[in-house]
Amino acid sequence: MTSEFTYQLKGQDGSARRGTITTARGTIQTPAFMPVGTAATVKGMLPETVRQTGAEILLGNTYHLMLRPGAELVAKLGGLHKFMNWSGPILTDSGGFQVMSLSKLRKITEEGVSFQSHIDGSRYNLTPERSMEIQALLGSDIQMVFDECTPHPATHEQAETSMELSMRWAKRSKAAFEKYHAPGQAAFGIVQGSVYEDLRRRSIEALTDLDFHGIAVGGLAVGEGQDVMFEVLDFTAPYLPKEKPRYLMGVGTPLDLLGAVERGIDMFDCVMPTRSGRHGQAFTFDGKMNLKNAQYKDDPEPLDPTSTCPAMRDYSKAYLHHLVRTGELLASMLISWANIHFYQTLMKQMRQAIEEQRFQSYAADFRARYQSK
Amino acid sequence: MTSEFTYQLKGQDGSARRGTITTARGTIQTPAFMPVGTAATVKGMLPETVRQTGAEILLGNTYHLMLRPGAELVAKLGGLHKFMNWSGPILTDSGGFQVMSLSKLRKITEEGVSFQSHIDGSRYNLTPERSMEIQALLGSDIQMVFDECTPHPATHEQAETSMELSMRWAKRSKAAFEKYHAPGQAAFGIVQGSVYEDLRRRSIEALTDLDFHGIAVGGLAVGEGQDVMFEVLDFTAPYLPKEKPRYLMGVGTPLDLLGAVERGIDMFDCVMPTRSGRHGQAFTFDGKMNLKNAQYKDDPEPLDPTSTCPAMRDYSKAYLHHLVRTGELLASMLISWANIHFYQTLMKQMRQAIEEQRFQSYAADFRARYQSK
Numbered sequence: 001m002t003s004e005f006t007y008q009l010k011g012q013d014g015s016a017r018r019g020t021i022t023t024a025r026g027t028i029q030t031p032a033f034m035p036v037g038t039a040a041t042v043k044g045m046l047p048e049t050v051r052q053t054g055a056e057i058l059l060g061n062t063y064h065l066m067l068r069p070g071a072e073l074v075a076k077l078g079g080l081h082k083f084m085n086w087s088g089p090i091l092t093d094s095g096g097f098q099v100m101s102l103s104k105l106r107k108i109t110e111e112g113v114s115f116q117s118h119i120d121g122s123r124y125n126l127t128p129e130r131s132m133e134i135q136a137l138l139g140s141d142i143q144m145v146f147d148e149c150t151p152h153p154a155t156h157e158q159a160e161t162s163m164e165l166s167m168r169w170a171k172r173s174k175a176a177f178e179k180y181h182a183p184g185q186a187a188f189g190i191v192q193g194s195v196y197e198d199l200r201r202r203s204i205e206a207l208t209d210l211d212f213h214g215i216a217v218g219g220l221a222v223g224e225g226q227d228v229m230f231e232v233l234d235f236t237a238p239y240l241p242k243e244k245p246r247y248l249m250g251v252g253t254p255l256d257l258l259g260a261v262e263r264g265i266d267m268f269d270c271v272m273p274t275r276s277g278r279h280g281q282a283f284t285f286d287g288k289m290n291l292k293n294a295q296y297k298d299d300p301e302p303l304d305p306t307s308t309c310p311a312m313r314d315y316s317k318a319y320l321h322h323l324v325r326t327g328e329l330l331a332s333m334l335i336s337w338a339n340i341h342f343y344q345t346l347m348k349q350m351r352q353a354i355e356e357q358r359f360q361s362y363a364a365d366f367r368a369r370y371q372s373k
Numbered sequence: 374m375t376s377e378f379t380y381q382l383k384g385q386d387g388s389a390r391r392g393t394i395t396t397a398r399g400t401i402q403t404p405a406f407m408p409v410g411t412a413a414t415v416k417g418m419l420p421e422t423v424r425q426t427g428a429e430i431l432l433g434n435t436y437h438l439m440l441r442p443g444a445e446l447v448a449k450l451g452g453l454h455k456f457m458n459w460s461g462p463i464l465t466d467s468g469g470f471q472v473m474s475l476s477k478l479r480k481i482t483e484e485g486v487s488f489q490s491h492i493d494g495s496r497y498n499l500t501p502e503r504s505m506e507i508q509a510l511l512g513s514d515i516q517m518v519f520d521e522c523t524p525h526p527a528t529h530e531q532a533e534t535s536m537e538l539s540m541r542w543a544k545r546s547k548a549a550f551e552k553y554h555a556p557g558q559a560a561f562g563i564v565q566g567s568v569y570e571d572l573r574r575r576s577i578e579a580l581t582d583l584d585f586h587g588i589a590v591g592g593l594a595v596g597e598g599q600d601v602m603f604e605v606l607d608f609t610a611p612y613l614p615k616e617k618p619r620y621l622m623g624v625g626t627p628l629d630l631l632g633a634v635e636r637g638i639d640m641f642d643c644v645m646p647t648r649s650g651r652h653g654q655a656f657t658f659d660g661k662m663n664l665k666n667a668q669y670k671d672d673p674e675p676l677d678p679t680s681t682c683p684a685m686r687d688y689s690k691a692y693l694h695h696l697v698r699t700g701e702l703l704a705s706m707l708i709s710w711a712n713i714h715f716y717q718t719l720m721k722q723m724r725q726a727i728e729e730q731r732f733q734s735y736a737a738d739f740r741a742r743y744q745s746k
Binding site for chain 1 (some may be wrong): 412413416417419432441442446449450451456457458624639646651672673681683687688691692694695696698699701702703705706707
C-alpha cells in the first residue's frame, strides 16, 4: 500500500477521455464502470466472476457496511478487500446519499446527520469525520467526501445553501481523510449545485482549492431525466480539472454512460446491471430484454452467441425464461453476470473507440442497434 | 449415445462396494452422490461449479420439469442436458414421489395418478407410460420406474398392496422404457415393501425378472429414522443383485451416507446440501454449523482452510455469517457450493477407503470427528 494514486490522461476524442488510474491495488482503465458491492458483495456474483467480466474496481456502500457488519468489525477482520475476497481496488461512497434515501427520522445539522437504521431502528450519527474514519477502517482505495445530495428539484436558494454545506463538509472530510487514511489511499471531492451553472462552478472552485485526487459529479441521476443530466454535464465538465479523474455517481443506463463519456466522464457506478438481473431483465447490444416475457419461452438462442461470457453464450433465452419464471437463484446469477459483462464490454469498446478517434461513429452505431427493437 | 450402460464392481470391503458406472455421457465412480437439479438447475450453482466439486451425475425431477417448462418443450430445445448446460450423465426420477408429496387433489388408480399442479392447479395424469415417455423426452441417461412410494408407517397389508401395485407399474414402466428410450439410456427398478423383509424380498424378485440396469431402494428416508432405515438395508441389500448398481433414493445426511455405503449402497441423491446451504447451514468434517449463529460473527477462519474448494477456503465464517444475516444471494451460493463439495469429498474419501480396505476405520474416524462438537 505504498504506491501513489495517479491519473494519466492518455488521449482524447472530442471531450471523451481515455485514461489510466493507478492505485496500490492495481490499475483501472478509464472510462470505467464500477459494479456495486453494496453489502460487501456484488449481488449474486462471485468476486472472481466479477473480475472475469473485466471489472477492475468495485464500489462499496459506507451506509450499508456501517450498519452491517460494522466498520470496526471489518477492520478487525483485515479490511473490506480481505472480508469480501476482492484484491482489486475498491471505492467507497460516503454514506451521504444512502442516509438520505434509506434511513428514517433523519436530522441534518451543521455537524452532520443523525438517523435511524432502516434495518432495526437503532440510532447513528454520520459526520464528515466519521464517514472518513469508516472508509479508512474499511480500507478502500478511493474514499468519497461526505456531502448532502441536493434533492431534485431545488430552487437556486435551496441548491446554494445545500452546496455550501457540502463544501464545508468537503473541507472537514479532507482534513479527516488526512488524519485517518493509509498510504496510497485517495480522496475524491463531489461537485454539487443542482442544475445551476454558477453553483456548479463555485462548487468546483471550492473543491479545487482542497486538491482532491479526483472529482465526482453528484446530485444527478436523482430524477432530473437524461436531458437535464447531459445539460448539467455540458456546462460542468469544462470547469473540471483535466488532470484528475471525473466520476459521475450512480449512473446509469447504457445510453447514459455513452452520453456521459462523450461529455468527458471517466468513472461510473450503478446497481442497474445487478438489480435488473434479479428482475429478469438483460442488457444486450440489441437492447434491453425482459426475459420473463412469454416470447422467450421457446427461444433457443442465447443472449449473445458471440460473447466470451458464459452467461451470455451458453444458456438459451428459453432456459433463462424458465429460471426467471420458476424463481430460481440461477436466474439472478446468470442475468446479473451477463449484465455486468455487457457493461464492461461497453466500456471496453468505448475506450477502444476513443483510442482510435472514432467515438462519435461508435456511439452512433451503438445507439442505432440498441434502440432498433 | 451408442455406448452401453454398464456397471463394474471393482472391489469390496465388507459389504461396502467400489464400482464404476459407464454411460454414454461419461463414467461415474461409485459410491456416488448426485446433486439434485430439481427444476433443471442445482439451486444456486453454475453447472461448471457443480462439476468442479467432483460431481459426475445430476438428478432431475420429472414432476417439476413436466409442470415447468414441460417435457415436450425441453425435448424441442434439445433435451435436458443442453437445456441446463450439463454435459455429464443425468438421472431422472419418475415423478412418483413428488406427485405424492407436492401435488393436490391426487387420485390413484390402477392406471396411474391424476393430480393438480401445486403451482397453478392445472390437471395432469401421470402413468408408468407417461413417466417413461417424459424421461425419454428429457433425455436422461438413467430413468426410474414409476412407482408408489409407500407412506410410513404402513401395515403389512398396506405395504403389500402398495408394493404389488408398484411392481405392476414397474413392469409397465419397463415396457414403456423399451418403447421410448434412446440407445445407451438405462432404466432402474425400485424396491418397495416398507419395513417388511418378506415384501422387500418379493419386490426384488419381481424386479429381477424384469432385468433392469440397476435397482433403487425406495420408500426410505420418509420419516422412519436412521435406525429403521439401516435395519431395512441390512435385510434388503443381501438380496440385491451384486452385478447391478444400487441406489438409495433421497438419502441423506453424511452419517446416513456412511452407514448406507457400509451396507452396500452405490448411489445417493439428496437436496440436503443445497437446501441447508440456502438456510445458512454448512457441513464440514467437524460437523454441521449454523452460520447464522452469533458465535460466527467475528470468526476469521474459513469453513476449511485445507479445502480445494474456494467456497470453503477463501471466505471467513464471519463473512458467511454476514451474508446469511443480510440475506445476500452469495450466502446461498457459497454455502451450497461448500456443502456439495463436502458431500463429494466425503464420497471420494469413502471410495478410497474401500479401495484400500480400511472402510471401517475411516468410518469410525469420520464419525468421531463429525460428532465431536
